[in-house]
Amino acid sequence: MIETKNLAFSYPGLPFHFPDISCKKGEVLLVTGSSGKGKTTLLHLLGGLQQPSSGTISINGTNITALSTMKLDQFRGAQIGIIFQQPHFVASLNILQNLELASSLANKKIDTVKAKQLLAQLAISDQAFKKPSKLSQGQLQRASIARALMNQPSLLLADEPTSSLDDANCEAVASLLAEQAAKNNAALIIVTHDQRLKQLFHHSIELT
């Protein structure tokens, strides 16, 4: 589970104060708000990609704001899966190798069987040996969900995962995320301005 307290961050001349949030294992929390309200910044803080100017973030009892850069890299690799708005992959590796890379970088054993299972669950098994540039946006979005799940993270963070998808795909991706998070017993936090998601998830918080 994840809990934040008095989280603040400031860009030069632009301070942000975030409400305290908490999300338990198997739960879904929707963070909404219009552009410029610090949604992505909050996600980066939660994922340990950026250090807050004050406040604490505790994931499974570990205060990640107190970790060194190296420890934080390791912690992130092992505990946090992130799905970005633009699904990016290592261009020189195929989809399966990209999934395996996630395990390797987190210093875990490369589990090809699991990678293939995840691709099958997300219905993109046939894309496993293709380079990322050969896949459509929707397929890449699914592949990035599979990658985020590779190391069985306890926290899944998703940044605008549905913004570039049509209604049908939006619903499919959203339910996939929720389903996979529940299956892995992970806390899922989705940062979005997509109003469609509000109808699907009821536990939400709005940044103002």
Added chain:
Amino acid sequence: MIFKMACKNLLHNRLSSFLCWILLSTGVAIVSLLLLLQQQIEKQFSTSVQNIDMVLGAKGSPLQLILSAVYHIDAPTGNIDFKEAQKWMRHPFVQKAIPLAYGDSYEEYSIVGTSAAYIEHYNGQLSKGKLNTNNFEVVLGSKVAAALKLDTGKIFFSTHGKSKHGKSHKEKGYLVTGILQPSGTVLDHLIISNIESVWNMHKSTDDHKEEKETSHQETTKEVADIHHEITAVLLKFGSPIANVQLPRVINEQTNMMAAMPAIEMNRLFSLFGVGFTTLQNIGWGIMILSGLSVFVALYNSLKERKYEMALMRTMGASKMKLLFLVLIEGLVLCLAGLLTGLLLSRMTLFFFAGGFEKDYNLVFKEWMLPLREEYYLAGFALILGIAAALVPAVKAWFINISKTLSNK
């Protein structure tokens, strides 16, 4: 995984990787080829010159005298009077003196009239037949026998001069009595007879007054009384003083010339050394250029892969891992260039070896082994790889994950 990924990344940027690889291979191949050539040529020339302190011959170019008398790759400077030469051959400072009479050839292989000491000097061993004891009997060097497919018992007619189309001496044929084992010396490329054979061959044309048959005279000493000419004498001194005294006295007081192989060969090496150095510098230049292209390639690909790198950080990669990834890419490129370069230089040498052997009597030996200088070359290539990758690698280290990810 990180190594595999580095290779995949290089393959992904095929064109620029290929350019770096080709540039470095070319640079390494040029430098290594020149190093090998220089080493082989110097080694070959210095083994042939071993134990020859001075060469006595007709006045002319001292370098030409050495090249013709020791290596048989140039025309003789002229003839000297045998009687005159003998005074110096018997000089108390002289430990060993080998007279040479050459100028004729068979199928472009030189026929050298000399004493038995010549074959001994190069430790020549018979592989077949017996040594030449009588006039118009010859022993063949291993390469000559192999190239001309001559066997013992065969007779051939020599030609005047070294050209294939020279005037041939039809009056008298040479009988092959023996074939030498390969020795790796100049012997391999020569046809060796006694001196009297050469004198007799030219008697009908040179000395019309003396028609007397001398075919059964055994040693050079006996014929010395008659007016005879030879081409050169190889001398070994017994005393170090001779190195200083004899050449001066001979050059000043006689109409003959004394040339010191050591000095002349040094002069020759320093002459073509200038060419070698220039070419080598071009090779080093190409290598540095390739280093630059590795730098540009990695730098550009880093720009494209910035997001990728940040992404890898979010998946748990440490800064160190990204630094290593870029460094390994640079190193793998340079290592590949180094290996193909070294291979290329040896392949080139292998193709040229035959020509060198035919034209310059140069036999390349042990050229597959790496030279000491090539270890420096390898070190330089690896340092080049690291240096070229260093700036991009450090840039990868300092990538700001959050900024990079939100900018796109």
